[in-house]
Amino acid sequence: MLRYLLRRILIAIPVLLGILFLAFVMTRALPGDPLLMMMSIEEFEASEEFLETRREQLGLSDPLPVQYITWVGEVVQGNLGVSFHRRANVAEVIAGRIGPTALLTGTAVFMALAVGIPTGVIAAIRQNSWFDYTSAAGSMLAISIPNFFLGLMAIYVFSLQLGWLPTGGLNTLGAEPSFVDSLRHLIMPAGVLAAVLIGPYVRYTRQSMLDVLHQDYITTATAKGVKRSSILIFHGLRNALVPLTTVVAIQIPALLAGTVIIETIFTWPGMGQLVLEGISRRDYPIIVGVVLVSAVLVMVFNLLADLLAAVLDPRIRL
Amino acid sequence: MTQRPNDSSREPLLEVRNLNTTFKTETGTVQAVRGVNWEIYPGEFLGVVGESGSGKSVTMASIMGLVPTPPGSVGADSVTFEGKDLLSLNERQMRRIRGHEISMIFQDPMTSFNPVHTIGNQISEAIRVHDSKMTRRAAKKRSIELLSLVGVPSPEVRFAQFPHEYSGGMRQRAMIAMAIANQPKLIIADEPTTALDVTIQAQILDVLNLIQEETDAATILITHDLGLIAEMSDRVLVMYAGKVVETATVFELFADPKHPYTLGLLASLPRLDSQLDSLLSIPGQPPSLITPPTGCSFHPRCDLTKGRSECRSELPVLVEASNGHHTACHFWDEMTEIAEVVTDTVGIDVRSSVET
Ligand SMILES: Nc1ncnc2c1ncn2[C@@H]1O[C@H](COP(=O)(O)OP(=O)(O)OP(=O)(O)O)[C@@H](O)[C@H]1O
Ligand SMILES: [Mg+2]
Numbered sequence: 001m002l003r004y005l006l007r008r009i010l011i012a013i014p015v016l017l018g019i020l021f022l023a024f025v026m027t028r029a030l031p032g033d034p035l036l037m038m039m040s041i042e043e044f045e046a047s048e049e050f051l052e053t054r055r056e057q058l059g060l061s062d063p064l065p066v067q068y069i070t071w072v073g074e075v076v077q078g079n080l081g082v083s084f085h086r087r088a089n090v091a092e093v094i095a096g097r098i099g100p101t102a103l104l105t106g107t108a109v110f111m112a113l114a115v116g117i118p119t120g121v122i123a124a125i126r127q128n129s130w131f132d133y134t135s136a137a138g139s140m141l142a143i144s145i146p147n148f149f150l151g152l153m154a155i156y157v158f159s160l161q162l163g164w165l166p167t168g169g170l171n172t173l174g175a176e177p178s179f180v181d182s183l184r185h186l187i188m189p190a191g192v193l194a195a196v197l198i199g200p201y202v203r204y205t206r207q208s209m210l211d212v213l214h215q216d217y218i219t220t221a222t223a224k225g226v227k228r229s230s231i232l233i234f235h236g237l238r239n240a241l242v243p244l245t246t247v248v249a250i251q252i253p254a255l256l257a258g259t260v261i262i263e264t265i266f267t268w269p270g271m272g273q274l275v276l277e278g279i280s281r282r283d284y285p286i287i288v289g290v291v292l293v294s295a296v297l298v299m300v301f302n303l304l305a306d307l308l309a310a311v312l313d314p315r316i317r318l
Numbered sequence: 319m320t321q322r323p324n325d326s327s328r329e330p331l332l333e334v335r336n337l338n339t340t341f342k343t344e345t346g347t348v349q350a351v352r353g354v355n356w357e358i359y360p361g362e363f364l365g366v367v368g369e370s371g372s373g374k375s376v377t378m379a380s381i382m383g384l385v386p387t388p389p390g391s392v393g394a395d396s397v398t399f400e401g402k403d404l405l406s407l408n409e410r411q412m413r414r415i416r417g418h419e420i421s422m423i424f425q426d427p428m429t430s431f432n433p434v435h436t437i438g439n440q441i442s443e444a445i446r447v448h449d450s451k452m453t454r455r456a457a458k459k460r461s462i463e464l465l466s467l468v469g470v471p472s473p474e475v476r477f478a479q480f481p482h483e484y485s486g487g488m489r490q491r492a493m494i495a496m497a498i499a500n501q502p503k504l505i506i507a508d509e510p511t512t513a514l515d516v517t518i519q520a521q522i523l524d525v526l527n528l529i530q531e532e533t534d535a536a537t538i539l540i541t542h543d544l545g546l547i548a549e550m551s552d553r554v555l556v557m558y559a560g561k562v563v564e565t566a567t568v569f570e571l572f573a574d575p576k577h578p579y580t581l582g583l584l585a586s587l588p589r590l591d592s593q594l595d596s597l598l599s600i601p602g603q604p605p606s607l608i609t610p611p612t613g614c615s616f617h618p619r620c621d622l623t624k625g626r627s628e629c630r631s632e633l634p635v636l637v638e639a640s641n642g643h644h645t646a647c648h649f650w651d652e653m654t655e656i657a658e659v660v661t662d663t664v665g666i667d668v669r670s671s672v673e674t
Contacts, residue, residue: 215429216426217430217433219384219430220422220430220493223421224421224443225413225415225448226413226417227447235435239434312434313434314434315433315480
């Protein structure tokens with residue numbers, strides 16, 4: 001177990017280095033000069049020398065390999081640098097954004113599981129029924145609709161037409177923060193984000209449940225006189241959950257990608273919004289910082305999913 | 319061989335009348351069981367033989383209400399167990415029978431336990447579903463007793479282990495422990511040793527024998543192994559293409575088979591005392607159950623038919639050839655003759671081959 005964890009961490013190191021390299025190359029390959037993006041009107045008038053000094057200060061005038069090595073050296077020490085645009089420590093900026101993103105994605109996964117697992121189970125039990133077909137069509141639809149479109153539609157219907165929910169933000173500005181208020185802000189972006197996940201969750205739960213229900217041990221349990229409902233839960237779903245942990249983990253990168261769009265549409269102050277802002281302003285440290293943090297998060301959750309699968313299935317040896 | 323009295327004045331424990339089970343498939347309706355009649359008496363050990371696909375497992379699944387419907391469909395005039403017609407029971411009443419009055423031991427101990435629960439919990443579950451007052455602790459105590467009864471060493475430790483930590487033979491012992499947990503009146507063992515290697519097979523059969531002597535439960539043993547049947551059964555049911563073609567006491571069946579299919583089975587037995595290189599096998603393929611042969615379903619493979627039209631056109635019914643010995647063959651009275659011909663060609667009398 002400990003050896004397994006150690007091995008996983010050792011494997012993570014070259015992966016992270018690779019990600020650092022890619023992130024560096026890709027940000028530097030972006031067209032546009034970060035200096036021009038961050039300048040005010042007055043600074044625009046400034047001389048070439050001023051630009052040179054700024055460049056010098058930001059370390060942008062060194063040759064690229066030097067920039068890379070200096071930067072990796074800093075990152076390894078836990079220093080993600082200073083945002084060009086915000087002029088603040090990147091680690092601190094990101095730390096302030098992780099909470100809202102975690103809340104949003106956590107809620108989305110929870111909602112998707114809460115809908116996806118029961119739907120998948122019922123679709124499996126009633127294989128080839130109208131419920132099965134409807135849920136399959138529904139999941140197909142949910143995957144096919146681009147989530148920016150779904151987000152805009154949701155805002156149009158629930159905020160503009162019906163007036164039930166706020167269009168965006170974490171809370172109502174100026175109002176007393178309350179749980180209900182936060183929930184009302186959370187429900188729509190989380191729901192839209194969940195829509196992308198539900199389809200795969202339903203499909204995998206259904207498939208995994210069907211596989212399990214055809215196993216011999218289900219017949220054994222029936223022949224013992226166990227109730228159908230208990231069989232479905234203790235012998236069916238319990239076993240079907242094992243592959244589902246992997247599916248949830250595999251979806252995490254897609255989920256984080258989804259937050260970029262959803263957080264922007266719903267003005268949700270999380271990492272997704274931050275990285276988009278970073279990209280449009282060529283704020284290299286922010287972009288690379290978010291990419292790095294996301295990569296670490298993905299790896300941590302994959303590890304957790306593998307550990308959970310091992311807990312759920314005693315045959316899996318770590 | 320333990321010979322228990324087959325006293326027909328006794329009430330049968332289970333009586334099956336005109337059982338039919340079909341499956342709808344894409345290629346047509348499979349008539350897996352076609353109007354079988356049989357019974358088993360309390361404490362009796364009934365062997366069931368027949369080649370693969372003859373409907374042995376489906377017959378048992380039909381009785382237990384384990385046939386998936388759809389695609390399956392089960393019908394019968396009656397399936398009477400201790401005076402109750404099993405087919406008319408609702409799901410709730412049927413659950414009280416399963417694992418409580420009738421329990422099953424399956425072929426493959428590797429796949430018949432749920433891999434994510436401990437063996438102990440699965441045995442306890444079998445106990446607790448039939449006794450709501452049984453505490454977790456009491457069920458555990460009883461499970462450990464059962465494990466030790468079937469010869470699982472250090473049962474306390476084994477109780478907490480998962481199926482993958484058991485060997486095949488140990489799992490089958492645990493399966494037997496689970497089957498006898500509620501002292502059922504009938505145990506159905508469907509090829510309980512097929513998936514195990516030979517040395518383990520013998521041990522499992524010893525356990526089954528021991529259990530039967532201890533609990534005096536009636537036992538049905540489904541197998542392809544006539545040697546096993548000879549060793550363990552009181553009476554034998556021979557199935558072919560979804561029908562019972564012969565039933566007799568084990569002694570009668572081996573000494574004086576009254577159906578050519580049974581004779582074929584006896585002739586295909588491997589024998590230590592013969593210098594026969596190849597086994598005599600029944601020629602031809604098992605018949606299709608979607609469009610079974612007309613008349614006697616064995617006639618396309620039968621030596622006895624000699625082209626007679628009855629075999630092709632008339633369905634033979636089970637008739638009593640002698641006391642308690644039933645056969646579904648039009649020409650069963652020619653069987654002795656045929657058996658002698660086989661003896662001449664093979665050089666030994668196949669009918670005495672299993673007298674061990
Ligand atoms: N769920 C099902 N759907 C369709 N056909 C089925 C189904 N279950 C069983 N059958 C068919 O019913 C027939 C009888 O099968 P059964 O399992 O009873 O044979 P068996 O005598 O037990 O054979 P074996 O010795 O191989 O176990 C076979 O032709 C089989 O293909
Ligand atoms: Mg079978």
